[in-house]
Amino acid sequence: MPLGTAIHNIEITCGKGGQLARVASAVAKLIAKEGKSATLRLPSGEVRLVSQNCLATVGQVGNVGVNQKSLGRAGSKCWLGKHPVVRGVVMNPVDHPHGGGEGEAPISRKKPTTPWVILRLEEELGKGKKYNDSFILRRRK
Known part of the structure; x- marks a missing residue:
């Protein structure tokens, strides 16, 4: 393919199938x-390396105007599988560990947790080096 070609449906690993720009x-x-x-x-602005043996489709994915379409109401979003996200802090104590308290109370725990009391801080879980990190030349903005 010549340089500057517009492509989509790009493989990251050869033979695995398209994973990027779909x-x-x-x-x-x-x-x-x-x-x-x-x-x-x-499309995110990220610049990355991919093997030249990986397959891709020339051109742009269709349905260009999908982002301009107005859904109209909250129910239409629910039909697409997108439901409202409610913060744990505004729930009752029976619903979430962060819930309860008077007014805008803090979470009253040392560390944030999930509703099932699993610790959820990035520092706690740690971020190890990934195999893909060496192939990403510039991160997305």
């Missing part, structure tokens, strides 16, 4: 080729 109106650009790898600019 949503409506998504398009990635091929910006460089060197050795066995190609550099892509993804």
Whole structure:
């Protein structure tokens, strides 16, 4: 493929199937080729390396105007599977560990938890190095 080609449905691992740039109106650009790898600019703004043996589809994904369509009401969003997200702090103590208290009370625990009392702080869980980190040249903004 020549440089500057618009592509979508890109494989990250050869033979695994397309994983990148698959949503409506998504398009990635091929910006460089060197050795066995190609550099892509993804729709998120991320720049990453992919093997030149990986498959991709030339062109842009269809349904370009989907983001301009107004859903009209909250029920339409629910039909798509998007339900309201309620913070634990505004719940009652029986519903969430952060719930209860007078007014805008803090969570009254040392660390944030899930409703099933599993600790949820990124520092607690730790972020290890991932295999893909070496292939990402510039992170998304």
